[in-house]
Amino acid sequence: MLLEVKDLTKEYQRGKAPFKAIDRVNLSVSSGDFVSIIGRSGSGKSTLLNLIAGLLSPTSGSIEADGQDILSYHDKAASLYRNSKIGYVPQGHSVLANLTVLDNVRLPFYFFKRAGGAEEKALSLLGQVGIPHLAPSYPKELSGGELRRVSIARALINDPGILIADEPTSDLDTQTTAEIMGLFRRISGSGTAVLMVTHELDTVDYGNRVLTMASGRLTERVK
Amino acid sequence: MKQRPLTTNRISIYNIRRKPFRAACLIIVVAILAFALFGGAILTGSLKNGMNSMQQRLGADLMVVPAGHESDMKGILLGGEPAYFYFSGAVARQVAQVGGVAQATPQFYLSSLSADCCDEAVQLIGFDPGTDFVIQPWIARAYGGAAGDGQLLAGSGIIIRDDGTLKFFNQTYRVAAQLERTSTGLDNSVFMSMDIIKALAAAAHNAGMNFLSDEAPEDAVSAVLVKIDKGYDADAVAAGIRSGVPGVEVIVSQSMISGISGNLGSLVGYINTISAVLWILAVVVLAAVFPFTMNERKKEFAIYRAMGATRKRLIGIVLNEALLASAAGGVLGTAIAAFVVFPFSAYIGSRLNLPYLQPGTGGILGTLALSLLLSFAVGPITSLYAAVKISRAETYMTMREGE
Numbered sequence: 001m002l003l004e005v006k007d008l009t010k011e012y013q014r015g016k017a018p019f020k021a022i023d024r025v026n027l028s029v030s031s032g033d034f035v036s037i038i039g040r041s042g043s044g045k046s047t048l049l050n051l052i053a054g055l056l057s058p059t060s061g062s063i064e065a066d067g068q069d070i071l072s073y074h075d076k077a078a079s080l081y082r083n084s085k086i087g088y089v090p091q092g093h094s095v096l097a098n099l100t101v102l103d104n105v106r107l108p109f110y111f112f113k114r115a116g117g118a119e120e121k122a123l124s125l126l127g128q129v130g131i132p133h134l135a136p137s138y139p140k141e142l143s144g145g146e147l148r149r150v151s152i153a154r155a156l157i158n159d160p161g162i163l164i165a166d167e168p169t170s171d172l173d174t175q176t177t178a179e180i181m182g183l184f185r186r187i188s189g190s191g192t193a194v195l196m197v198t199h200e201l202d203t204v205d206y207g208n209r210v211l212t213m214a215s216g217r218l219t220e221r222v223k
Numbered sequence: 224m225k226q227r228p229l230t231t232n233r234i235s236i237y238n239i240r241r242k243p244f245r246a247a248c249l250i251i252v253v254a255i256l257a258f259a260l261f262g263g264a265i266l267t268g269s270l271k272n273g274m275n276s277m278q279q280r281l282g283a284d285l286m287v288v289p290a291g292h293e294s295d296m297k298g299i300l301l302g303g304e305p306a307y308f309y310f311s312g313a314v315a316r317q318v319a320q321v322g323g324v325a326q327a328t329p330q331f332y333l334s335s336l337s338a339d340c341c342d343e344a345v346q347l348i349g350f351d352p353g354t355d356f357v358i359q360p361w362i363a364r365a366y367g368g369a370a371g372d373g374q375l376l377a378g379s380g381i382i383i384r385d386d387g388t389l390k391f392f393n394q395t396y397r398v399a400a401q402l403e404r405t406s407t408g409l410d411n412s413v414f415m416s417m418d419i420i421k422a423l424a425a426a427a428h429n430a431g432m433n434f435l436s437d438e439a440p441e442d443a444v445s446a447v448l449v450k451i452d453k454g455y456d457a458d459a460v461a462a463g464i465r466s467g468v469p470g471v472e473v474i475v476s477q478s479m480i481s482g483i484s485g486n487l488g489s490l491v492g493y494i495n496t497i498s499a500v501l502w503i504l505a506v507v508v509l510a511a512v513f514p515f516t517m518n519e520r521k522k523e524f525a526i527y528r529a530m531g532a533t534r535k536r537l538i539g540i541v542l543n544e545a546l547l548a549s550a551a552g553g554v555l556g557t558a559i560a561a562f563v564v565f566p567f568s569a570y571i572g573s574r575l576n577l578p579y580l581q582p583g584t585g586g587i588l589g590t591l592a593l594s595l596l597l598s599f600a601v602g603p604i605t606s607l608y609a610a611v612k613i614s615r616a617e618t619y620m621t622m623r624e625g626e
Contacts, residue, residue: 053529055528055529075534079534083531088529098242099234117228
């Protein structure tokens with residue numbers, strides 16, 4: 001199993017009362033899965049993705065990637081997990097303003113020692129997301145849809161086993177949304193699992209699994 | 224074009240390049256600090272050096288001069304203001320008899336003129352090679368030998384003719400060597416044996432310039448320099464000379480130095496205080512600015528973390544940016560200080576009216592290295608806390624806060 005989440009709980013303090021953003025969630029993801037998680041705002045979708053991406057610590061439960069308990073990792077191992085096993089597309093615009101599009105895409109390649117360079121691969125990924133001509137541009141020169149494509153290309157630079165996308169089409173027009181969803185389908189078709197949070201029901205048709213999040217609980221809908 | 228690897232250093236450079244205003248503010252603060260550190264250190268170093276040089280050059284514990292000529296003597300020693308004054312050579316013999324006097328040597332002073340007869344108006348100092356314990360040891364140390372018969376030794380400020388000679392009262396003499404700078408009035412003096420200076424005095428007399436109206440040229444001296452016996456108090460010996468030898472004034476070298484060093488001490492203290500205040504101010508400003516800039520860049524750092532940057536790398540990027548800005552500021556500040564302090568050293572020295580002798584190359588390089596080190600360190604030190612704090616923040620929360 002690529003990813004195994006068991007009894008995952010994340011509790012916050014809201015005022016004086018405890019509040020469970022994630023409540024005993026179980027989830028298994030295999031290679032090539034395209035999982036859509038839907039739910040209302042505040043239902044805990046983004047929190048779940050960030051727990052799986054190792055960007056947030058749970059209150060209890062376990063997360064295993066390729067049979068390894070990621071919660072036991074120290075900083076270096078956790079960073080390597082985020083860098084190599086996970087391709088993360090955060091919510092909103094998450095491109096570094098001081099780097100060119102090409103440098104943004106190839107940046108994660110250099111966080112850990114790897115042979116060779118990342119330029120050719122970064123250019124190829126920019127081609128796959130349809131913006132090869134923007135390689136030398138800076139983020140401020142790009143539209144919202146183009147920035148999202150840069151984030152996706154960047155997430156794929158280290159050939160992750162799983163692509164995690166937090167509302168990747170939230171502020172995009174219909175055509176761009178369709179293009180990005182088509183891209184995600186191709187990615188999952190190539191063996192990389194896609195785990196996507198969305199509140200746009202139209203997009204779930206691109207995936208092979210749909211899960212619903214409500215009050216921190218996750219349930220799978222049969223398609 | 225082949226793209227270069229995105230190392231921590233390169234990421235820092237790109238971040239600085241794309242935010243020139245933010246970088247310029249940091250660079251300016253560090254440049255002010257470096258200017259104060261390097262400029263202040265060179266200034267205080269030169270003053271202390273000048274003081275040490277003057278102490279070494281005086282070489283005598285007491286200076287006996289004709290009554291009323293104490294300020295003239297100080298003018299010769301400190302300001303290089305040419306003067307002449309005389310008393311009988313018998314005084315030297317009397318001084319030598321006073322209790323506590325270990326050695327006594329006469330000196331003879333003459334002023335050349337700004338006229339056809341002379342190359343320039345400077346102080347001429349004649350010493351007695353037989354008894355001298357002040358000029359010759361210094362010459363031996365500074366020049367590595369002694370002047371030959373009929374030769375002169377010129378202070379560092381004297382302009383020597385191309386053929387290596389100097390002319391005074393129509394008499395031309397070869398200059399054996401030019402001495403290193405001392406920052407005292409002796410830099411504008413020419414040294415010679417008693418025979419030469421007496422010959423010059425006679426030549427001046429023959430030319431109608433009557434320096435020695437009251438004394439026979441053969442017997443006159445200008446000052447008697449005294450070294451006191453161990454165990455004797457300089458003030459007590461000075462009092463003995465004053466009471467035993469009429470018509471003289473005694474300058475106690477240590478008292479003169481103490482007076483100058485009192486002024487110098489206050490000035491050095493003032494410069495050091497300004498440097499320290501500026502350093503503290505720079506540290507406080509930078510320590511206050513870095514958390515603000517970190518706060519502004521929360522989302523940026525969260526993205527690095529989400530992409531797999533370790534805490535160590537994140538801290539590395541922040542410290543490296545701070546180091547690059549500090550280095551640029553440090554180099555800029557020391558360069559400006561160097562352009563101010565070095566070309567105008569003579570002017571600064573004369574304005575301060577204190578002995579001012581720039582440290583040697585080794586001293587300057589040492590000061591430069593220390594100033595650059597402190598300037599370079601100030602950015603990383605002041606940003607360290609903010610860097611560690613941002614690296615420890617929970618990425619998801621930071622990313623949300625940064626939106």
